[in-house]
Amino acid sequence: MDFVMNFPFFSIMLCMFAALATFMLGRKAAGIVAKAAISITLIMSVVLTAWLHMSGESFVYMMGHFPAPWGNEIRAGELEGIMAVFTCIIALLSMTTGKTSIRTQVDDTKQNLFYLITCLMEASLLALIYTNDIFTGYVFIEINTIAGCGLIMIKNTGRAIASAVRYMVVSLVGSGLFLIGTTLLYSITGHLLMENIFDSVSELFSDGSHIVTLTIITALMTVGLSIKSGLFPFHLWIPDAYAVSIAPSSAMLSGMVSKGYIFLLIKLIYRVIGFEVFKETGVFDLIFIAGVAAMIMGSVSAIRSEHLRRMTAYSSVSQIGYIFMGIGIANDAGMVAAIFHIITHGLTKSLLFMSASSFTGKKEDIRIRDIKGMGHKHPVSSAAFTAAALSIVGFPLFAGFIAKMLLANASFGEGYKMYIAICAIAISTILNVIYFFRCIINLYAFGGFEDKDRENSIAGGDTAKEEAEFLPTRYERIVHGVSVSVLAVLNLYIGVAPKLLTSILTKGLNVFN
Amino acid sequence: MKDLNNKDNRKLYLIFRIVASILMVCLAASLIICMLDMPGLFSSEHPGENIVAERYIESGIEETGAVNFVAGMILDYRAFDTFGESNVLFAATICVMVLLLVQKPLPRKYRRKKTPDAIEGSDSDSSKLPECKEYYEELREEHEIEPKRIKNDVILKTVAKFAVPFILIFGLYVILNGHLSPGGGFSGGAIVGSGFILASVSFGFDKMERFLNKRSAGIITFVSLMVYCLAKSYSFFTGANHLESGIPLGTPGNILSSGLILILNICVGLVVACTMYSFFSLMRRGKI
Numbered sequence: 001m002d003f004v005m006n007f008p009f010f011s012i013m014l015c016m017f018a019a020l021a022t023f024m025l026g027r028k029a030a031g032i033v034a035k036a037a038i039s040i041t042l043i044m045s046v047v048l049t050a051w052l053h054m055s056g057e058s059f060v061y062m063m064g065h066f067p068a069p070w071g072n073e074i075r076a077g078e079l080e081g082i083m084a085v086f087t088c089i090i091a092l093l094s095m096t097t098g099k100t101s102i103r104t105q106v107d108d109t110k111q112n113l114f115y116l117i118t119c120l121m122e123a124s125l126l127a128l129i130y131t132n133d134i135f136t137g138y139v140f141i142e143i144n145t146i147a148g149c150g151l152i153m154i155k156n157t158g159r160a161i162a163s164a165v166r167y168m169v170v171s172l173v174g175s176g177l178f179l180i181g182t183t184l185l186y187s188i189t190g191h192l193l194m195e196n197i198f199d200s201v202s203e204l205f206s207d208g209s210h211i212v213t214l215t216i217i218t219a220l221m222t223v224g225l226s227i228k229s230g231l232f233p234f235h236l237w238i239p240d241a242y243a244v245s246i247a248p249s250s251a252m253l254s255g256m257v258s259k260g261y262i263f264l265l266i267k268l269i270y271r272v273i274g275f276e277v278f279k280e281t282g283v284f285d286l287i288f289i290a291g292v293a294a295m296i297m298g299s300v301s302a303i304r305s306e307h308l309r310r311m312t313a314y315s316s317v318s319q320i321g322y323i324f325m326g327i328g329i330a331n332d333a334g335m336v337a338a339i340f341h342i343i344t345h346g347l348t349k350s351l352l353f354m355s356a357s358s359f360t361g362k363k364e365d366i367r368i369r370d371i372k373g374m375g376h377k378h379p380v381s382s383a384a385f386t387a388a389a390l391s392i393v394g395f396p397l398f399a400g401f402i403a404k405m406l407l408a409n410a411s412f413g414e415g416y417k418m419y420i421a422i423c424a425i426a427i428s429t430i431l432n433v434i435y436f437f438r439c440i441i442n443l444y445a446f447g448g449f450e451d452k453d454r455e456n457s458i459a460g461g462d463t464a465k466e467e468a469e470f471l472p473t474r475y476e477r478i479v480h481g482v483s484v485s486v487l488a489v490l491n492l493y494i495g496v497a498p499k500l501l502t503s504i505l506t507k508g509l510n511v512f513n
Numbered sequence: 514m515k516d517l518n519n520k521d522n523r524k525l526y527l528i529f530r531i532v533a534s535i536l537m538v539c540l541a542a543s544l545i546i547c548m549l550d551m552p553g554l555f556s557s558e559h560p561g562e563n564i565v566a567e568r569y570i571e572s573g574i575e576e577t578g579a580v581n582f583v584a585g586m587i588l589d590y591r592a593f594d595t596f597g598e599s600n601v602l603f604a605a606t607i608c609v610m611v612l613l614l615v616q617k618p619l620p621r622k623y624r625r626k627k628t629p630d631a632i633e634g635s636d637s638d639s640s641k642l643p644e645c646k647e648y649y650e651e652l653r654e655e656h657e658i659e660p661k662r663i664k665n666d667v668i669l670k671t672v673a674k675f676a677v678p679f680i681l682i683f684g685l686y687v688i689l690n691g692h693l694s695p696g697g698g699f700s701g702g703a704i705v706g707s708g709f710i711l712a713s714v715s716f717g718f719d720k721m722e723r724f725l726n727k728r729s730a731g732i733i734t735f736v737s738l739m740v741y742c743l744a745k746s747y748s749f750f751t752g753a754n755h756l757e758s759g760i761p762l763g764t765p766g767n768i769l770s771s772g773l774i775l776i777l778n779i780c781v782g783l784v785v786a787c788t789m790y791s792f793f794s795l796m797r798r799g800k801i
Contacts, residue, residue: 001754009753013746016600020742023607024735063593065752066576069565072593113611120604127597139597143604150608161612180544187551190560200560213550216543 005059007048008076008130011041011084015123022116030112031102034119035095041122042088049081053504058511060132068132069193075132078508079339082501083129083263086343089490090255090350091122097354097483098248100472104362105246106154114154114248121147121252125260134182134272135192137264141178141228145171148257151249152241159364163240170227170237174261177224181217185272188213194271205277215281218273222283225265229258231287231324232294235317239305242313243365247357250309254316255350259342262323266335269327270512279330288328288417292424294321299431307365311435312352315392318428319345325421326407329414336505337406343501344399344494348391351487355385358480362470368439375443382443384484389436391491394429399494404429406502578762578771579692587697588774596745599781603738606788613795666715673715680708688782692771698778702785709790718798727801730787737780744773744780 018037022030052058058077060068067073095118102114124143131137148171153164186192188210189200204210227234242250269278278284298318305311323345326338358381359374360366375382391398404425411421472480494501552559569586577585587595684704691697713721751758763770791801 006750006753009749013742013749016742017739019603020735020738024731062753063749064589065748065758066590070568070590071752072591074593110611110614113607116607117604117611120600120607124597124600133594135591136594136597139594139601142601143597146601146604146608150604150611153608154611156611184547184551186561188560190563191565210550213547216547219543 002051004048004051005061005076007044008074008080008084008126009061009063011044012074012123012126012130014041014044015119015126019116019119019123022112022119025112027108027111027115030115031095031099034115035092037119038088038092038095038122041126042085042092045081045084045088048076049078049085049504052076052078052081053507056507056511058508069191069196072136073132073193074127074130074136075194076130077511078504079263079512080129080508082343082504082508083259083339084126086346087122087125087129087256087260089487090346091118091252093483093487094118094248094251094255094350094354097357097480098246098251099476099479101246101248101357103476104470107156110154110156113150117147117150117154118248118252121151121257125256128260128264131264131267132194132271133192134185134194134197134268137267138175138179138182141175141261141264144257144260145175145228148253151253151257152245154249155244155246157244157364159240159244163237163244167237167241170234174224174227174234177220177227179224181221181224184213184217184220188217194267197272198274201272201277202274205274205280214273214277215283218278218281218283219286221268222265222287225261225268226287226290226324229261229265230317230320232290232297232317232321235294235298235320238317239301239310239313242316242353243307243310247353247360250313251350251353254313254353255346258316258320259346262320262327262342263339266327266339267512269335270509284328284330286328287324288330288420291321291323291325291328292420294318295325295424295428296321296431299428299435303431303435306367306369308356308359308368308371308439309353309365311368311439312349312356315352315432315435316345316349318432319349319392322403322407322425322428325424326410329407329410329417329421331410331414332506332509333406333410334414336502336509337403337410339505339509340406340498340502341403344391344403344491347487347491347494348388348400351384351388351484351491352392354480354487355381355388355484358472359385368442371439372442372445375445380481381484384488385443386440387488387491389440391495393432393436397492397495399491399498402495402498402502574765577774578765579774580765580771581692581694581697583695584692584697584774584778585771588692588777589772592745592748592777595777595781596741599738599741599784602784602788603734606734606791609792609795610801613799614801669715673711677708677712677715680711681705684708684782684786688778689768689775691778691782692774693766693768698781699785701778702782703789705782705786706789709786710793713790713794718794725787725790725801730791730801733783734787737783741777741780741784744776748773 014037018033021033025033056078058075060073060075062068063072063074065071095115102111106114120143124140124147127140128137128144131140145168149164149168152167153161182192185197185201188204189197191197191200201214204214230238242254245253269275273281295318298314298316298321302311302314302318305314319341323338323341326334326341328334329337356366358378359371387398391400394400394404408422408425411418414421569582569590573582573585573590574580577589579585579589684701684706686701687696687704688698688701691701709721709725748758748760750756758772760772762772765771769775794801
């Protein structure tokens with residue numbers, strides 16, 4: 001057994017240890033520990049993915065002294081590796097860019113708790129990605145839900161707490177449905193390990209027994225996970241949660257937390273229920289329709305909203321629709337496109353939230369017409385915002401273009417789904433252009449912009465000093481600029497050279513079942 | 514919240530309720546269909562009675578050393594799940610702390626270079642900032658719903674004086690015998706925690722604070738979760754790399770047996786007890 005095979009286990013445990021350590025540390029030390037732990041996890045995940053890509057295999061790792069059906073185990077393949085890499089990148093960059101927001105918007109004594117929740121979230125996401133046991137998946141879904149609430153309400157304003165409560169209620173409904181599905185699946189198969197369930201489900205399916213129950217189970221688990229990831233009819237918690245919480249929280253929630261559930265759903269499709277059985281139950285069509293509806297309705301809501309971060313949150317709804325549409329196409333190419341879009345959208349949407357944080361300042365949200373001229377004041381953030389917006393719109397050279405192209409390609413030859421998918425992508429792209437170009441034009445417009453901060457500083461007095469507390473320091477500005485540039489460059493890189501990522505995803509999906 | 518007196522909104526609300534009820538009925542109907550379709554729970558054909566359960570029951574004692582099968586299952590066979598479960602508790606404590614820990618910023622006029630730690634650190638700084646102390650007193654009165662001294666609760670105090678030691682000892686017994694008899698860290702910890710809560714209700718938080726305050730509760734939680742993490746990491750690592758763990762299992766039935774399970778039970782019990790008490794304390798007065 002190679003030493004590299006320990007890396008998934010090491011990365012989960014390292015994040016847990018970091019979470020525990022930050023509990024006892026002050027805010028500065030907590031930040032350093034959390035960032036160091038996630039950086040090491042990132043390096044390990046990159047090495048693991050490279051190793052798996054070379055060998056082209058996957059492996060299971062025994063957690064404890066007992067082999068799989070008795071004990072727990074985790075599994076790592078290329079897909080898991082690349083997902084781990086991408087969650088680590090988002091968590092790390094959210095922490096580095098969010099320094100100003102954390103310092104100014106979170107109470108002094110609670111700042112280490114922010115880093116704690118981030119580490120816990122990262123650990124649970126990694127466990128969710130690597131899990132090979134459906135009940136382990138459920139346990140870490142719980143941690144994810146609770147930590148998500150913590151991320152929203154760390155801001156401690158009334159609106160943040162209200163949206164955290166809403167998030168928790170909706171999210172718990174999702175976990176409840178998933179749990180019911182798990183118990184029902186256990187009662188008809190008698191197993192919790194994914195491979196064993198897969199075998200007994202295909203046996204039951206070929207016998208023709210328990211077909212109705214299987215359909216209901218599939219529907220319950222799918223609906224549960226799509227509630228948690230914010231698919232269209234269940235998306236109402238998204239705008240509040242993303243627009244109200246502090247910038248790094250929204251970046252993480254939109255970038256990686258909701259994506260973890262989608263990845264679990266894909267794992268469920270391939271490794272638990274089985275692709276053929278899942279197709280027979282007809283849940284794919286349900287997902288497809290909901291995805292298409294989300295693509296249109298999310299964009300329409302985004303056009304209607306007047307605030308920048310709220311608009312970005314609604315845009316998230318429509319992008320999650322793209323991902324689910326890719327899954328709903330129900331072929332391997334669609335699945336690759338969906339996972340590709342999970343990654344690109346995670347990188348892009350977190351970049352949008354991170355760069356928008358320098359426009360909003362200490363305010364919760366900002367009207368789109370108030371960002372007029374900000375492009376000249378915050379050149380780096382605006383450039384990053386523009387890059388992310390172009391990527392979401394699907395401008396060539398950016399990652400979003402490749403994702404949309406893969407989605408459109410995957411739908412070819414799928415009968416009626418092809419027409420619907422291509423029409424939906426076209427309409428949604430036009431709507432995306434409408435609301436994102438409104439922002440970009442406003443950003444780089446001349447005139448109408450009043451430099452209130454400077455007026456205050458000229459007026460002098462206490463208010464100016466207090467305002468200065470909320471402004472980012474020079475060091476924070478540099479770190480913010482570097483981090484958003486890294487994300488933007490990564491986005492551009494995926495857009496220019498998507499071969500590596502698509503080959504990893506295709507190969508990973510081949511060894512998935 | 515939308516205005517319910519508005520006619521349109523009321524209509525919308527009605528439609529919403531009807532749709533919700535229909536959805537609920539559908540969900541209930543589908544679950545009932547599932548129940549009817551399911552194999553009987555105690556029949557021999559139940560799929561749950563397979564190799565997994567067989568090995569747990571037949572060789573559970575010799576492989577884990579725990580007479581209590583459930584303890585062996587949750588803390589040895591499926592330890593990773595339980596590890597996650599105890600972290601759920603940790604996450605919940607943190608979130609309640611985020612939500613309820615009272616930490617109001619000082620008003621601007623009292624602000625100096627360093628913000629003194631709002632409530633605890635007030636004593637050292639009070640001489641320098643007399644107006645600060647008044648502010649802290651206001652804060653204390655605002656947030657401590659609990660009366661400062663409980664005067665007339667003779668009955669409560671007398672009963673608690675007798676009951677609390679027994680509750681604590683029973684909780685410790687349940688924790689320490691987790692691998693031998695029903696119970697274990699989670700249930701025993703809940704008993705100990707409720708003993709702490711009873712003590713704090715009857716004797717006041719000031720007396721409880723002498724040994725269970727923010728600092729000591731934090732240290733207990735930290736140390737026990739750390740020990741848990743380290744122990745489990747060691748056992749996961751050795752197990753996966755096919756190394757001998759070198760932890761003796763002892764004779765099943767003895768109190769010192771079953772390898773790591775006893776230590777893990779103690780850790781889980783401490784975490785649960787601290788969590789219970791800190792939930793109560795945070796909800797009662799906004800600090801531990």
